[in-house]
Amino acid sequence: MGPAPLILGNVGIVAEDVEAVRSATDLVALVSERAALRRVGRRWVGLCPFHAENTPSFSVNAELGVYYCFGCHAHGDAITYVRETEHLDFAGAVEHLASRAGMALRYDAYGGPGEARAGAKKKAELTEVLERAIEWYHERLLSAPDAAEARKYLRGRGYDGRTVRHYKLGWAPAGQGALSRETGISVELLEAAGLAHRGPYGGVVDFFKERVLFPIYDAAGRPVGMGGRILPGGEGPKYKNTQATALYDKSRVLYGLNWAKSAVVERGQAVVCEGYTDVIGMHGAGVAEAVATCGTAFAEGHMKLLSGFARRIVLAYDADAAGQGAAERVYEWEKRFQVSMFVAELPAGSDPADLARSSPELLRKCVAAAVPFLAFRLQRHFCGADLSTPESRARAAEAALAMVAEHPDALVRDQYLMQVADRCRLPSAELRALRVARPRRGAATASPPASREKVPPPEMEALRLAVHSPEQVAGRIDAEFFSSGLARSAYEALAGAMTLHEAMDAATTEVAGLLSELAASDVEANPDDVVRRLLDRAALRALSDLERSARAVEGSGAEREAELASRATALRLALEELRSLEAGPGQGERLARAEEHLLRLLRT
Numbered sequence: 001m002g003p004a005p006l007i008l009g010n011v012g013i014v015a016e017d018v019e020a021v022r023s024a025t026d027l028v029a030l031v032s033e034r035a036a037l038r039r040v041g042r043r044w045v046g047l048c049p050f051h052a053e054n055t056p057s058f059s060v061n062a063e064l065g066v067y068y069c070f071g072c073h074a075h076g077d078a079i080t081y082v083r084e085t086e087h088l089d090f091a092g093a094v095e096h097l098a099s100r101a102g103m104a105l106r107y108d109a110y111g112g113p114g115e116a117r118a119g120a121k122k123k124a125e126l127t128e129v130l131e132r133a134i135e136w137y138h139e140r141l142l143s144a145p146d147a148a149e150a151r152k153y154l155r156g157r158g159y160d161g162r163t164v165r166h167y168k169l170g171w172a173p174a175g176q177g178a179l180s181r182e183t184g185i186s187v188e189l190l191e192a193a194g195l196a197h198r199g200p201y202g203g204v205v206d207f208f209k210e211r212v213l214f215p216i217y218d219a220a221g222r223p224v225g226m227g228g229r230i231l232p233g234g235e236g237p238k239y240k241n242t243q244a245t246a247l248y249d250k251s252r253v254l255y256g257l258n259w260a261k262s263a264v265v266e267r268g269q270a271v272v273c274e275g276y277t278d279v280i281g282m283h284g285a286g287v288a289e290a291v292a293t294c295g296t297a298f299a300e301g302h303m304k305l306l307s308g309f310a311r312r313i314v315l316a317y318d319a320d321a322a323g324q325g326a327a328e329r330v331y332e333w334e335k336r337f338q339v340s341m342f343v344a345e346l347p348a349g350s351d352p353a354d355l356a357r358s359s360p361e362l363l364r365k366c367v368a369a370a371v372p373f374l375a376f377r378l379q380r381h382f383c384g385a386d387l388s389t390p391e392s393r394a395r396a397a398e399a400a401l402a403m404v405a406e407h408p409d410a411l412v413r414d415q416y417l418m419q420v421a422d423r424c425r426l427p428s429a430e431l432r433a434l435r436v437a438r439p440r441r442g443a444a445t446a447s448p449p450a451s452r453e454k455v456p457p458p459e460m461e462a463l464r465l466a467v468h469s470p471e472q473v474a475g476r477i478d479a480e481f482f483s484s485g486l487a488r489s490a491y492e493a494l495a496g497a498m499t500l501h502e503a504m505d506a507a508t509t510e511v512a513g514l515l516s517e518l519a520a521s522d523v524e525a526n527p528d529d530v531v532r533r534l535l536d537r538a539a540l541r542a543l544s545d546l547e548r549s550a551r552a553v554e555g556s557g558a559e560r561e562a563e564l565a566s567r568a569t570a571l572r573l574a575l576e577e578l579r580s581l582e583a584g585p586g587q588g589e590r591l592a593r594a595e596e597h598l599l600r601l602l603r604t
């Protein structure tokens with residue numbers, strides 16, 4: 001990649017600056033913000049931030065600035081890391097790292113359509129407006145005389161000063177236009193941020209009045225909106241949330257994810273509740289992986305967002321709401337996003353926020369005892385079912401089977417069918433016969449992602465050497481010496497680039513993954529051995545190629561046959577020479593000569 005500007009999405013950041021940000025970033029320090037790393041040899045290892053695991057398989061090469069997970073194969077550099085952990089696009093990730101390093105970025109003239117850049121600028125402006133508004137509301141709650149009632153209410157719900165500060169709770173006073181008047185933010189900006197608008201008579205109308213405010217942040221911790229709860233006895237709906245703005249889309253935002261995400265990643269699961277106070281209660285009770293939808297049902301956008309953090313989603317809703325309808329959608333999500341949906345059954349009539357305060361232990365137990373979505377529906381069904389007579393048991397079984405039939409996986413269906421048979425004291429064979437055929441499209445089971453082409457160990461070693469110490473292999477090996485196509489592409493990518501990052505940027509995902517993996521592991525073998533083993537294998541392959549050619553030309557001309565035979569003999573002798581020397585110590589110079597001789601033959 002030369003000095004030409006990179007076109008990155010809609011915003012062009014000068015390539016030189018991208019490079020500068022990348023090299024200014026300490027990848028180990030960056031990863032350490034989320035996962036504990038310890039030094040092993042030249043690498044740093046720890047639990048993978050991208051998948052749940054108990055033994056560390058995440059590896060960082062600090063010098064090369066590359067990470068690789070031997071478990072889930074996540075890989076990349078500081079920019080990829082920020083893209084994936086903060087859910088940002090390329091330019092956003094570079095900006096994030098630049099601000100972390102206190103560096104200014106230059107944008108080039110090809111920075112995409114002006115609108116897109118203006119859009120990014122507008123969003124940044126709205127974020128700032130929200131930050132200032134949140135701060136102002138927060139200060140009101142902490143100290144304004146008119147917030148006394150709100151403070152009393154929060155104390156009564158068990159919120160101490162630390163909780164109020166941690167969640168940046170606020171108080172929106174009564175009256176009109178206070179926010180704009182006291183912060184000096186223009187009505188136009190407040191309107192764009194969903195905080196106020198101009199009334200029919202020209203006055204400013206605040207969106208939140210006499211409410212306790214819960215700021216809502218995106219996963220990266222940037223404010224996007226707010227939710228307001230009325231005090232007991234107040235007027236209007238109990239909860240009121242920011243309406244749709246350029247920053248806020250309720251079907252893609254989960255309250256609390258910014259605080260919960262490290263626990264979500266660590267525990268491999270997210271607990272989804274219904275409201276702000278549920279999340280705060282759950283966090284207080286030790287369920288640190290709790291998040292909430294904001295005044296809306298759990299939607300596909302939420303699912304998509306969470307699937308980037310955990311594979312297990314636990315719904316901790318009111319039991320009736322959790323079990324209702326939507327089964328088909330749940331199974332579809334499970335398949336599409338590769339997640340498993342569970343339901344935590346809470347004691348009837350209790351809400352998580354109350355339970356968190358009265359019996360945190362019980363709340364944790366309920367979450368830990370969450371069952372798969374289908375199991376939960378069946379439990380609920382049998383709870384209310386009459387199983388006293390053969391007739392009623394048959395009816396209950398039929399209704400249960402209809403639920404089972406909705407599940408797309410035949411193996412799963414069959415296991416639940418046996419449970420239903422047990423519950424209703426019916427022979428499972430008969431239930432199978434009676435089973436309702438699944439009404440929807442075929443039950444294709446999810447296939448694991450296509451596994452990568454297997455690279456032979458000696459070729460892996462040679463590539464690893466090429467990544468870590470290119471000077472050791474320069475001039476000594478060629479791309480053609482690799483039998484694996486993937487390894488050959490990887491070597492070509494390295495040979496055609498100035499740096500590892502340049503090679504990775506230009507390579508396919510598969511090749512870039514292989515390069516990261518190699519960079520994140522140590523070279524253990526002796527470089528000379530590695531190079532010679534590769535030459536040895538290449539020579540054997542060349543010999544069998546020569547033999548095949550010899551058979552093909554048999555009888556077609558003595559001259560051609562003789563030529564092939566003499567090449568084969570020369571190659572065989574050179575190979576034997578190299579092997580015999582390898583056995584003996586102190587053969588440095590002769591060995592180098594033998595290697596060079598073989599290399600020359602291989603190249604002709």
Ligand SMILES: [Zn+2]
Pocket residue numbers: 048049050051058069070071072073074
């Ligand atoms: Zn991993």
